[in-house]
Amino acid sequence: MAEGKTLQVGLLGFGTVGGSFAEVLAASPDAGVVITRVFNRDVERKKSSPRATFVPVSAMWTENVNDVLTASDVDVVVELMGGLDPIEGWLTTALNAGKHVVTANKQLIAYRGASLFALAASKGVQLLYGAAVAGGVPVIPGIAQGLSGDAITAISGIVNGTCNFILSSMESGADYGEVLKKAQDAGYAEANPSADVDGFDARAKLCVLARLALHAEIDPEKVPAQTISTISAVDFAYAKELGCTVRQVATAKLTGDGVSARVGPMLVPKESPIAWSHGTQNMVVTSGRFGGDVVFSGHGAGGHPTAVAVMSDVRAIAEGSSQVRLAAKTMAVSGDVQAPFYIRFVVNDQPGIVAAIAGALAKFGLNIDSILQHHGHAAERLPFVVTTEPCSSLTLAEAMAEMAKMPFMVETPLCLQMLVVSDKDTD
Numbered sequence: 001m002a003e004g005k006t007l008q009v010g011l012l013g014f015g016t017v018g019g020s021f022a023e024v025l026a027a028s029p030d031a032g033v034v035i036t037r038v039f040n041r042d043v044e045r046k047k048s049s050p051r052a053t054f055v056p057v058s059a060m061w062t063e064n065v066n067d068v069l070t071a072s073d074v075d076v077v078v079e080l081m082g083g084l085d086p087i088e089g090w091l092t093t094a095l096n097a098g099k100h101v102v103t104a105n106k107q108l109i110a111y112r113g114a115s116l117f118a119l120a121a122s123k124g125v126q127l128l129y130g131a132a133v134a135g136g137v138p139v140i141p142g143i144a145q146g147l148s149g150d151a152i153t154a155i156s157g158i159v160n161g162t163c164n165f166i167l168s169s170m171e172s173g174a175d176y177g178e179v180l181k182k183a184q185d186a187g188y189a190e191a192n193p194s195a196d197v198d199g200f201d202a203r204a205k206l207c208v209l210a211r212l213a214l215h216a217e218i219d220p221e222k223v224p225a226q227t228i229s230t231i232s233a234v235d236f237a238y239a240k241e242l243g244c245t246v247r248q249v250a251t252a253k254l255t256g257d258g259v260s261a262r263v264g265p266m267l268v269p270k271e272s273p274i275a276w277s278h279g280t281q282n283m284v285v286t287s288g289r290f291g292g293d294v295v296f297s298g299h300g301a302g303g304h305p306t307a308v309a310v311m312s313d314v315r316a317i318a319e320g321s322s323q324v325r326l327a328a329k330t331m332a333v334s335g336d337v338q339a340p341f342y343i344r345f346v347v348n349d350q351p352g353i354v355a356a357i358a359g360a361l362a363k364f365g366l367n368i369d370s371i372l373q374h375h376g377h378a379a380e381r382l383p384f385v386v387t388t389e390p391c392s393s394l395t396l397a398e399a400m401a402e403m404a405k406m407p408f409m410v411e412t413p414l415c416l417q418m419l420v421v422s423d424k425d426t427d
Contacts, residue, residue, distance in 0.1 A: 007318040010074035012090065014080035016187075017104060017131075017310070018302030019051030022078065024311045031217060031311075032318045036073045037061040039065050055085040069094045070118040076317055078310060088112050095119045095127070102313040104131035104306055105401045107111040110204035114122040114328070115209060116362040119283055128313035133159055134282040136305030137298035141312070143213050143286065144324040151211040154253040154418075159205040161280035161300045162188045162196040163228050165412075167265070168366075170276040171236050176229065176339050196307040199225030199248065199263040201346035208262060211379040213286055214252060214261050224335035226264025230414050235344060238372055238385045239267050242342070245275050246357065249419065251337075258332040260280035262393075269343050273297070274419070337393045337417060340369060343386045343400070345413040352407055355387060360406075364399045366391050379409055393417065 009025075011018055011255045018040070027032060035055050040046045043061040060067065068074060069090060077094040083089060088404040091101050091108070094240055095116065105108070108116070109129050109210075115181050118128040143152070158164050165188055180197070183189040192290050195201045207220045239246050244267040252261040273295050277283040282300030287293050299305045347353055366388055367410045373384035388396065396415065404412050 005032075005239050005312065006074045007033045008036045008073050009033060009066035009314065010039070010071060010077045011035055012039050012068060012077060012079045014040040014046045014052075015080065016039055016303040017080045019049065019054075020307035020333070021078065021310050022054040023051055024304070024307045025314075028311070031315055032390045033314055035059050036070045037062065037071055039063070039068045045220070046172060062341075065090055066093075069099070070097040072101060076102060078314065078315060079103040079105060080310065081105075082107065084108060084111060088116075088160045091127075092119065098123055098125060100125045100317050101127045102131075102310055102317070103127070104310055105129070105131050105311065106201070106204045106208055109211075110207040113208070113314060114217055116175050117391045121325070126296075126317055128316065128323065128348055129208070129362065130313045131309035133208050133301040134284060134296065134298070135161070135273075135302065136308040137282050137284070137296050137300055138309070138312070139209070139213060139282075139296045140309075142296055143209070144326065147213070147286060147288065147291065147294060148324055148326060150286075150291040152288045154251070154285050154287040155206075155209050155213045155284065155298055156251040157274060157284035157296075158247055158252050158277050158282055158285075159197055159209075159284065159300065160199075160202040160248055161282055161302075162193070163202070164277055164282070165280050166197070167228060167246055167248060168257070169233065170231065170233065172235070172256060174229065177232070179283045197229050198227045202248060202250045202263045206252055206261060209284065210251075210252045210259060210261065211328045212326060214259060215326060216252075218252075218259050218261060218331055218333045218382055222333040223261045223263060223376070226262075228265045231265050232239055234274040234374075234383050235342075235414070235416075237374065238344065241372060242370075242387070243269065243271075248279070249274060251419075255334065260334050260337055261338060262335055262417070265416055267416055269419060269421045270302075272419060272421045329339045335393065338390055339393065340390050340415045340418040341388045341393070341396055342418050343384070343388070344416075345403075346381055346383045346410045346413075347408045348410055349382045350408055356406060356408075358401060360399050361386075361388070363402075364395050366396060366399055379413075387418065390420075 249266045283297040369387045
């Protein structure tokens with residue numbers, strides 16, 4: 001921006017994050033930024049909300065998105081609505097009109113980022129998305145600016161605050177169904193929680209981070225995602241005995257000319273930083289060839305933390321900061337992981353069960369590392385755990401399919417990857 005010129009913002013969406021952004025901006029009167037237009041449905045209701053008082057009285061409220069996208073008094077379009085359609089078309093129009101764009105939309109960046117970044121570059125404007133992953137935790141600018149000199153080979157962590165709230169509450173003894181309802185009542189989870197608990201939200205965020213950190217464009221649909229809804233109290237009991245806890249973890253690692261990536265509940269050693277994250281906190285760990293491991297941690301959910309990240313992007317544009325452009329290439333995704341695994345069975349107890357399971361694993365060249373069984377469970381629904389030595393997740397999946405058909409199985413066995421904490425120098 002020219003010196004002394006005020007950056008004019010057109011805001012798409014005045015929900016939780018939009019209202020929080022207006023509040024954060026109002027608390028920064030020296031930022032050189034002003035909201036000039038606000039698009040939302042049912043604007044009369046939004047204009048009467050408490051946070052509408054943070055919007056300048058001179059701002060135009062509209063239910064016609066085109067009043068914002070190409071307006072002469074809008075320099076940057078801030079999109080806080082989410083989703084792919086019609087948002088992609090709207091932001092394409094804004095970029096073609098020479099507007100900068102700031103968005104918190106992880107789905108858009110994960111699925112359509114490559115084409116939108118190319119369009120922004122061709123128009124000489126910026127597309128910033130610091131709020132798309134981990135809310136107010138500066139993971140994206142931290143990687144783009146602070147770690148761009150390193151060669152990052154892997155990234156992992158907790159990027160969904162809802163699942164972290166649920167699982168860390170279960171670690172303390174809460175029931176899954178009860179804590180899910182609590183998360184919904186608190187606004188952490190939607191009425192249909194599938195995007196969170198089934199891993200789709202974290203998967204999109206992982207793909208955003210993979211592009212930035214690993215310089216890899218990967219298809220979110222090719223990244224395996226496992227639900228947390230099958231986790232029960234008994235899994236935390238066995239995990240504790242193994243020196244671990246359970247968290248939803250997103251991981252991606254360079255493997256030759258491809259990327260190994262997956263999202264799901266995993267056993268995390270207590271000494272890992274990832275195990276220390278509780279409540280709605282997010283945590284991301286990058287592993288660099290030269291710089292080693294770097295940890296980003298903080299509150300990733302909620303209007304105010306997300307609005308802080310949005311405001312930081314807007315201020316960067318207002319100050320004329322140059323965007324760090326990191327090249328990325330399309331890479332194939334493999335869901336295969338070499339790791340030890342935790343397998344929890346629930347069986348109708350009878351002689352020969354352990355021998356049958358050991359035989360099924362041996363058939364596929366897989367070795368048992370340990371067997372754990374707690375007393376006090378009914379024989380007709382007896383839970384016990386087998387852990388494996390490091391093996392291929394794809395090979396193990398074949399063995400799991402065979403074991404699931406065994407007549408003594410009361411329910412489908414649960415298989416979780418076990419993260420391994422390495423103290424080896426990455427250099």
